[in-house]
Amino acid sequence: MLRVHFTAEDLARVRVAPGPDPMWEILLSLHVLRQRSAAPVFGPWRTAVRATLPDDTRWLLQLAPPVGYSPDFLTPTAGSCPVDAGIEQVLSTPVASLRADLAQLDCPRPDPRTDLLAGGDTAALTALGDALHAYHRHALVPIWDEVRAVVDADRAVRARSFLDHGCEGVLAALHPTISWTRPVLSIESRFPQRDVHLHGQGLVLVPSYFCRERPIMLRDPSRAPVLVYPIARDVRLTCAGRRSLEALLGRTRAAALEVIAGGCTTTELARRLGISAASASAHASVLRDAGLAVARRHRNSVLHTASALGVALLA
Known part of the structure; x- marks a missing residue:
């Protein structure tokens, strides 16, 4: 077990890395x-x-x-x-x-x-x-591009989690091998128990495409504290080819991509476009199949974000 000890100052200095490292x-x-x-x-x-x-x-x-x-x-x-x-x-x-x-x-x-x-x-x-x-x-x-897209999608989920549940909620939901009991974050590990005291430095959370099974940290306590964790593997950037891209050219779907670029749930997408939830879900699915959007499940909803290709197309 790896046990990370937080102070109030550490909790105030937790942040998610701006992209894949x-x-x-x-x-x-x-x-x-x-x-x-x-x-x-x-x-x-x-x-x-x-x-x-x-x-x-x-x-x-x-x-x-x-x-x-x-x-x-x-x-x-x-x-x-x-x-x-x-x-x-x-x-x-x-x-x-x-x-x-x-x-x-x-x-x-x-x-x-x-x-x-x-x-x-x-x-x-x-x-x-x-x-x-x-x-x-x-x-x-x-x-x-795929690595960045799925990491960006994970960051969007963490942002939504922070808005809903604060920093401690983000830590508690970070990965199935993690448990949070204030002020200690416990992480299942293959190695003997190790205690890491942050001493007010805070912690950088790094979502990783290639990290597997459980989060990891550096062994050297003199280095800046970083916790690297696996992104959910249900996130994929796919491309179904020409037919999916041709289906994108409709007005409503273009508007859907613009809304999704800012991050939204299916319900929010439907509300912004003035369409049914079923139609919003269908448009989001086509965008994902064309490689223009990615999606992550967050509790009882799905959060959509634009992929790198989708952002480039809007630009």
Whole structure:
């Protein structure tokens, strides 16, 4: 069990990251590549990436074991950060931190570059930066619009939850493995019990596309506190092709997309357009099938938001 202790000041400083964090998605997607059990959810992506993974990125798989500890220095960003800036932070890690993190890595046959990296070797750091950039381009850039769309949908649900139930309501409903009993957030974990005291720093909640099973935190207490949690896997960005896009061209459906871009439930969509709830639901379904909107269930209603493609079309 992981127990996170909050003060009143910490509760006032809880926030949700503004978008997916590339460094966390790099690390967690590397976990998925090595987890056979991930196939039902990530199967097509995993198969395609593993078959074509550039040789100069395979070293990263050793630094990100699917079970156990992964070095904290690989995820230095407390929330969304451009990938170039995130990788620069990784390469700027003090040698003492590199050595301490890599000493905790369970790796029976370490790559020679791992030992060099622990000593702050310049060539090893350059190789790490090149590998991170190459992996991001190969594995994440092709699906990044989908990643952002489903994370944005999750953020919309958290915003609605905050308006309805406040910060403690957001924490309590964050994930099925989490329970909230003031002032402690308890998270089921595979590891021995660990207590994290925030000491007024607050907490950044990072919704993640590739995070699986349960939320996670950094092990190093000196780093900014971040809680990375899995988004609900019922969210999908799909595209049914030309016929769905042609069906979009009607006036009412275009107006529906504009309303959905601001976030709304099916009932709110019907009220704004002056149509029945059944018609609003039908329009939202076509928009989702065309890849222009995403939806998340929130308690007894469905919250609709525009996808990245939908926002681009409106623009």
